[in-house]
Amino acid sequence: MVDAHKIEDDLVFLNGEALGPEEAVEIQEHVSPLSLYYKVLSALFVLTGLTYAVSYLDLGELGLPVAMFVAVIKVSLVCTYFMHLKHDDRYHVFVFLSTLLFVGIFFTFILFDLSSRDRLSDEQGTFFQQRMDPDKGMPSRQPGFGPGLTPALPPGAAPAATVAPEATAEPAAEDKAEHDAGAH
Amino acid sequence: MANDKEKSKSEGEPTESKVDTSRPREPSFYEAQKGWKSWAFTLDHKRLGVMYLLSTMIFFFIAGMSAILFRTELLTPQGDFLPWLNQQLAGMMGQPISIEEAAAQSGTTYNKLFTVHGAVMVFLVIIPSVPGALGNFLLPLMLGAKDVAFPRLNLASFWIYSLGAIFFLYTLFMGGLDTGWTFYTPYSTNTGTAVISATAGAFILGFSSILTGINFMVTIHKMRAPGMTWYRMPLFVWAIYATAVIQVLATPVLAITLLLLMVERTLGIGIFDPAMGGDPVLFQHFFWFYSHPAVYIMILPGFGIESELIAVHSRKHIFGYKAIALSSVAIAIISFVVWGHHMFVSGQSELAGIVFSFLTFAVAVPTAIKVFSWVATLYKGSIAFNTPMLYGLMFLFTFTIGGLTGVFLGTLSVDVHLHDTYFVVAHFHYVMMGGTIIAFIGGIHHWWPKMFGKMYHEGSAKIGALLVFVGFNTTFFNQFVMGGQGMPRRYYTYVPQFQEQHVLSTIGAYILAVGLLWTATYLLYSLRKSNDAPVADNPWGGASLEWQTQSPPIEHNFHDTPRVTTGPYNFPQIDRTGEVDGH
Amino acid sequence: MSSHDAKAMRPGAIDPPMPLAHHFDTPGQQAGSAKFGMWVFLATEILMFSGLFLAYFVVRMLYPEMVLSSHELLDKTMGGVNTVVLLTSSFTMAMAVRAAQLGDQKGVVRNIILTILFAFVFMGVKYVEYTGKFAHGIFPGKYFDYVAAGEYAREHGHVLAGKPHIFFGLYFVMTGLHGVHVLAGIGVLTWVLLRARKGEFGPRYYAPVENVGLYWHIVDLVWIFLFPLLYLVR
Known part of the structure; x- marks a missing residue:
């Protein structure tokens, strides 16, 4: 099988492959105008x-x-x-x-x-909500850090969204909430 | 390659009568240069291979010892060994503590031990072992080249590996790391242990891996001897090639992931840390985009060794050469679209989970092609039950179990039950240890006479193989059962109902450790000066190019550039290719 | 085995011989290996930066308002100037390779010097940008000063929405890593310059110039995407 083609001695070898002399171009060199x-x-x-x-x-x-x-x-x-x-x-x-x-x-x-990520959860309405209440903000290690400059709630986002049971769920994503509201 | 000297004997057993006397022996690459500089600044791929072999084995020992420590703790359901150990250590440091205080630290100690075991095994042992040691040593020999394409890069790669290893050792002495080898956020951005030095170490090791990958890819493309066409390359080379492709494509993503993790930890930019507004699942995506392909970086070279072992020691042309060669490449490509199966319960979208689960099954196809081809190669072969072959058969057994249980875990619904249990632990040990390490040990035995010009004691080696096989299966097989019953991984205390199985596991681990130490001992013992029994250049009757040169090879590998006229598995005497392979 | 005869050699062109390492058979094999290796290395660079770009897109997806309001604080003109500078340096780099191909020793040296100069200009503009940001409390991540940055934004008629520390964290990481690549580029360009001054390069041997050039172009490519994403896109 691997021995299918016989190698002739007059062939040029390039990278192990036997080639005809005109095919064996080792490196392409071209000077553009x-x-x-x-x-x-x-x-x-x-x-x-x-x-x-x-x-x-x-x-x-x-x-x-x-x-x-x-x-x-x-x-x-x-x-x-x-x-x-x-x-x-x-x-x-x-x-x-x-x-x-x-x-x-x-x-x-x-x-x-x-x-x-939210699609099936939203369809079934039974899974945990990943969004957090923007008014409550994120669990923040830095005092005065986080949503301090956040403008008022976007009109589409429901403030009823509750905190996820998982502590490490999605971050507060006001923007994302709006994005999702637009997607539905 | 028609090798006339091989025609008289057919068995794969080493025989002294085969020593090539037609040409006066030249100094081997060991003798060509002397002194520590000839090692530290060597550009010779063979010396680098030996250096990689030595360093990965040192770290294998460290990682194995930490496993022995935590397996000892798991002998009893409650924590007692580690508290005792902590108390003793504190006493030795001159700060005695009560056993209660020691017990309070022991959960963290356990976490650190399994992290050391995992991180060192993955980054410092399994990933560099086969490509670094056997790949470096054998690749140019198998291709008929004088060296790899970039010898200086090769040396740099080894020293970068050493630098990364120093970072890991520093982490160890700074009190260790307790995140597990996966560095999941947000824990890794908050924990007090030495995350930065460990991630910096992994980052640096990534560079070493990339440079090795680039070097091997270019070597395979550009350095093949005349007549060494793609389909005449040994399957080990194909496997190393597929590995190099993954190393090149996946490792940069690990680099950026670890860089972002370091930045997240020091500056808190808020990409991965939810407290800063980041997405921890995104970290897992980034991490597994590298680390899933990385498990194929680990196992593909094992596949390559297995192909060589099976073909040479059953003295038969490998069944389905092209299928095995191309399935390596297929695995390399598919490995990039399945990473989400590590994240089924991490909070990724259910739809993504379904897609990833489906794609995961696709990996089973090329893998099965390989396993069936090896089994078909054995069929009607002239099997020599020597040590390399024993490891080859062991691989077939353990890897098949490991591979098949991977399909269970890739099934979305099943994984929800089995995730983070000992079932997962058993699965990846059957693949990593039962696959790569077993193949690696088999490969070391197979190429030991080529690398060192000495032969180990065959009887001792068989005892070692038996101990490894029994120890390995005793340790891990019942972990499948335990995991199925719900024993979670990464806990240092557990419900008493699992004690019997844990004790069995720990006993297995001890047997395995004894087997591995025994193996190291007789292998090193074979290197003694007084062991001057001549070793044939080609003790197994292999047909690939590395057997055509002296053992150990001369500095420039071959006297004359070899001309290749036939495939790597055309064994002159047994191979009735017409019947076997549809010639 | 490329034909050098086909190339039009200028009168007075210098063609130094090619050093051949022991493990290669032909100069073509050596040059081809180096170039192929460089392309594979470039692939790793692209994949590494792709992680940062993906992080950017994810942040943009999660916090579209924040990204759009934050990027207004970046100076489009400085970004634009840097784009032009980097594109020009790419051009001079390509010219350096061409000069080497033609055996024009002086051309090689001149163009590499120009490239290095442009690289320094780029870093200078970046320095001005960074210090300008730091002066207004715009630091990466948790060092971001919300009060100072908020005032700075109001002065310029913008409102910072959401968590701009993420955007600027990403901005500093992306441009910072790119800057590190520019600095590395200056390093390798200097190395090639020193060799070029010794007259080592010519039509038979210009692989180092060419490969450093490829690297430099990749640095340029990354910036071509960074510029619109960070500075321009609304």
């Missing part, structure tokens, strides 16, 4: 100006996606041209992209957990 670097730098400046300008517009919910979109474009410009991924070994691109995949796994599961 000067103009390309200038173009990329200008594009980066323009995009920076763009995010800066957009931040003065009130896009509401769209603010984050737009900013992230621009940042992703900037990052891909730097990776492709400054870091030479365009002309580099394909395997380096693979390493880079699979890193992003694992970052994606990391983000997706944790954000999924956080966003769905």
Whole structure:
């Protein structure tokens, strides 16, 4: 099975693999023209100006996606041209992209957990409430610390939410309460 | 590799007639350079491997002794051994205390003991043991390379490991740590014990682990000898490769987790500590995103050793080479999407629990592929019941139990009952100890003649293997039962109904300790000067490249760069590949 | 076995020989190994910072009002200036690699010096920002002075909602860890500069310049995300 292909002596070996002479490129070297670097730098400046300008517009919910979109474009410009991924070994691109995949796994599961944490509890109404009463505040080790500057209760949050039986339940999340109220 | 000298004898037993006399023996890498500098500043992967072996064994001893201490305490339902011990220690320090005062401290002492055991075993023994010791020693030999890709990085990695170990020892002398090896918040942000130095130690060890991972990945990609294609690499190399991938991808997240924990503890930024507005479950997510893949950092190299042991000592081409190789990679990838099964009762969302439970079952598939392939390799093989093979068979037995009970625990509803009981303790000891450590001991026996050029006494080794097997199973098997009946873990007193089982467990632990000490003794004894019985370069008749060089190897591993023309398990005489593997 | 002949060598370009470590067979294998190792290392850097970004998103999810009100206290313009500085330094770094590829010794030295200078400018701006924050009681975590910070916010027409100590704790950790990377970058850039001044790099051997450059670009990449998330996003 592993012996399927016979190795000829005139083949070139690269990293243990037998290859034809034209395939055996040990390291990708590419000199990009000067103009390309200038173009990329200008594009980066323009995009920076763009995010800066957009931040003065009130896009509401769209603010984050737009900013992230621009940042992703900037990052891909730097990776492709400054870091030479365009002309580099394909395997380096693979390493880079699979890193992003694992970052994606990391983000997706944790954000999924956080966003769905109250769902079944709320549906059934029987589980403990994770939110604490904002008026009572958090068990705080620091006097005068915590919700001192908290504005009045957001209109959506019910003050009836009781303290969780578990002492280590969720922190007082006024904002979260509002967030959840919006989600339902 | 067609090795003519092997054709006459087929059994895996060491035979002196096989000593290669065709070429004059050259100085081994031990003899090539002398003096302490030749060790402290060595760039030779073989010397680093030996240094890793020595240091992990020292910490194995420390961790084992702390386990013996708390197992002794668990002989009786009430606390009496640790209070006595505390009183004696206080007396020796010149501050005598009453037995009541000593008893009041003993809960914390117990916590510190199991933390030392857990943290040292995980961070200082199991994670670096196989990659650090056997991986370093064997990887370039198996690939036909002169060294790893970055020898200086390799040396740095060892010294960073030592630095991390010093932090752990400092923690120990500063009164220890009582959080358990998992450092869960909010306890770890509030407890008075030395959390910072311990997390700093783990942080530093993480760097060592990352550097080793990078080094191995690059070595496997770039340093293979001519003809050593991916599918001609020994399965140990595949396992080390998968391990390196996990080390590289997961350990950075541990670094940032521990960094945030240190910042949380010193500055109170409010990410993990609920009192400051943080989310303690988030810490567990961060922690297990590393630590679940980390259990595969621990077990995958064990799988690799097992493949070598089974194939070489049954003198048969491994069954399902590609399946075993690729299942290592599959395990590495799946390991990143199952971490939530440690958090079923931690307050993560029920939906996330269901998803994680489902994904956890997926790990069982590649793992089962491996186990079945090993069993199929044994079928009609010419099995030599020598010590490495005994450990190989032991691994099959104990790991299968450990792996299957993992599926119980991965089942959401079952885990709610079994969580934090001795069932969990038994499960991960069957995997970590019964899997990795057993495989590691087997691997040490298998490669002992290659590493040191000496052969241990086979009869003593068999006695040691028996003691380890009996001791291990006596200790942990009834812990499954105890856990099922509801005995919670991490308590130093317990309900009297469990006493018989605890006594049995403790006796098992003593037998295990005796077995391990016995093993260390005869192995070290074999290194004595007077043991000058010649050892064959290839005592077991292995077909992979590390057996093609001298024992112990010369400084640059091979006289000439080897040319590889066939796979690592094509044993010349027994292997009727046509029947076995569908050639 | 790349073909150097294909490259247009400038007249007067210097091409010093490549030092080859004993365990490699060819220079290409050595350079390829170093570069591959660097990419894997960059992967670990990305994953490490991803933990901080995830913490940011979680905090934002738990306390959206707090994050939005707190970030108003950060100086967008200083952040913007630093972005431009870091992008430019990335550019000069890329130019240094290009100069090495072409055997332009002076170009290598000049561009690395520029990169180091920009790095210092970046750290200088960060210093001004940090001291400005500290002056108004904005410290990380439990040292956060709610009274002083609240006044400072009111002076600028903002209301601090919720628990801004979390946001600023995260701000200091994220920018602090990034700053540590910039400092490390200055260190390795200086090392490469010293070697470049000795004329060690040329078309056959420029792996250290290239790999330090890759590291420097990653530092830049992290900032490209940090800037909008911390300073800009409403």
